[in-house]
Amino acid sequence: MSTATGETADPTPSAGEIYGGAFEYTFPAVRGVQAQRDFYVTMFPLRLVPRLFLFDEEELQPTLRAQRNLNKARIPEIARYMLDNPDGYVFSALTASVDAKVRFDPLGTGGPGARVGLLAIPMSARFVINDGQHRRAAIEQALRENPDMGDESIPIVLFLDIGLERCQQMFTDLNRYAIRPSRSLTILYDQRENGARIVKSVVKTSPLWTDLIESERNNLSARSRKLFTLSALHTATKALLDGINDLSVDEASRIARSYWTVVGETIPEWKLVHEKKVSAGDIRRDFLHSHGIALHALGKVGNVLVRETRDSRKWKRSLASLSTLDWSRTNSRLWEGRAMVGGRVSKSGNSVTLTTNVIKKLLNLPLSSEEERIEESYDRGRA
Known part of the structure; x- marks a missing residue:
């Protein structure tokens, strides 16, 4: 992605910057609209995925979660796939929700430039995985064995969180046409x-x-x-x-x-x-x-x-x-x-x-x- 000066943007977010008195992460992002709601497509360095993206604690009752329990038997297999194929592994985007007020600063005022820009998210925000919790856990496990992979990135589809029921409905809709849960x-x-x-x-x-x-x-x-x-x-x-x-x-x-x-x-x-x-x-x-x-x-x-x-x-x-x-x-x-x-x-x-x-x-x-x-x-x- 190119910045306004023509230089290549590092996908790593800048941390510690202050906007309006609050510390925020800043990510390069593309803004889109689905179901009349804004969402954002960006990239996260793999090393940030375990730190920022939380998974609903599996000790919670199913009615209080927005995800199924992790199938822990799948995680080593996915992590091994990454480690055994460092030049060829492919991961699809993670889908997540963020429970904070974000700010999007477009690079331009009209046309494509209005859809591309920088997404500022407060450091106090909580990220929750809606789809891809097994990939997230596998990334965490793979990084323990090969920390150098942390500089690589994964695409993220980021929605603004509007509550548990919406997250649960997102879980149902995202899995409706995939390999279905029970x-x-x-x-x-x-x-x-x-x-x-x-x-x-x-x-x-x-x-x-x-x-x-x-x-x-x-x-x-x-x-x-x-x-x-x-x-x-x-x-x-x-x-x-x-x-x-x-x-x-x-x-x-x-x-x-x-x-x-x-x-x-x-x-x-x-x-x-x-x-x-x-x-x-x-x-x-x-x-x-x-x-x-x-x-x-x-x-x-x-x-x-x-x-x-x-x-x-x-x-x-x-x-x-x-x-x-x-x-x-x-x-x-x-x-x-x-x-x-x-x-x-x-x-x-x-x-x-x-x-x-x-x-x-x-x-x-x-x-x-x-x-x-x-x-x-x-x-x-x-x-």
Whole structure:
């Protein structure tokens, strides 16, 4: 990049300069506009990346972060790639937010000169990585072994930070078309999609569901203390509210919260997990009601009840019979071929429907024509 005097600008920021009584970093930068907001493209020396760009502390709860946890197994591999290819490694730009008031001094007053200039950022500013946290950690590790690489640079796309929710939405949008994070984490950080907002409201406002839901992963390990993933509850809640279009997000959240609270009261094992009297792994091992297929089926049953009435007292009376249903996985006479195939829980669409049919019959709810067709096919297969 050339300065106004025609000399080549050093990408290293000048530090310690005083503007208006405050110490600031000064970077050569290009200003752009996205979504009617200014952003800046600049370069940072690698040695400054670990010092300036912070990563959200992984000890924080997922709801308080704007990033996923670091996969520490990836970091040595990326660092080794840099060290083994000093003449050929390539890194794409890091994307970050800065939480300070910045000043941009253009080199010219019009045309391209108005977009190129110097970006002044207070030294007290906090930088947070939105995309590229593994590259940042790998750079830090590589520099420990080869400090000479610190004079090299990496492009930076810098946004002005406007709060945690915006950062979380940026995380979702930046990863929407890349290698995607887990669906649960995408839902957790999505501030835009109504279904995500509704299911997060259910979890946030219910102590029971807060304890039962895993917010980051799509799969639960045998030792997990959670019963369901956020993505499973999202799918079930979508089925619960399917086709009910006259609701605001707040109204839909209230209905979903009321329904899932009533369902939770009919299944004592969920409450035992919430109270930490039994382990979640034992319950998942022994009962079908603690798998996503059952949650989805309960959502479809709830859709019928919600369409009939939005009175939770009536739902409670209607769902009372659920407490008599034998959800044990050992009850193969009922569940094999429906929710299980060969003793393993099935996630197929037909299995969801056949599980829904069991619950509907128990509650004396009519089957739809498609449900009747699948039920008849199931009966023929057992004949």
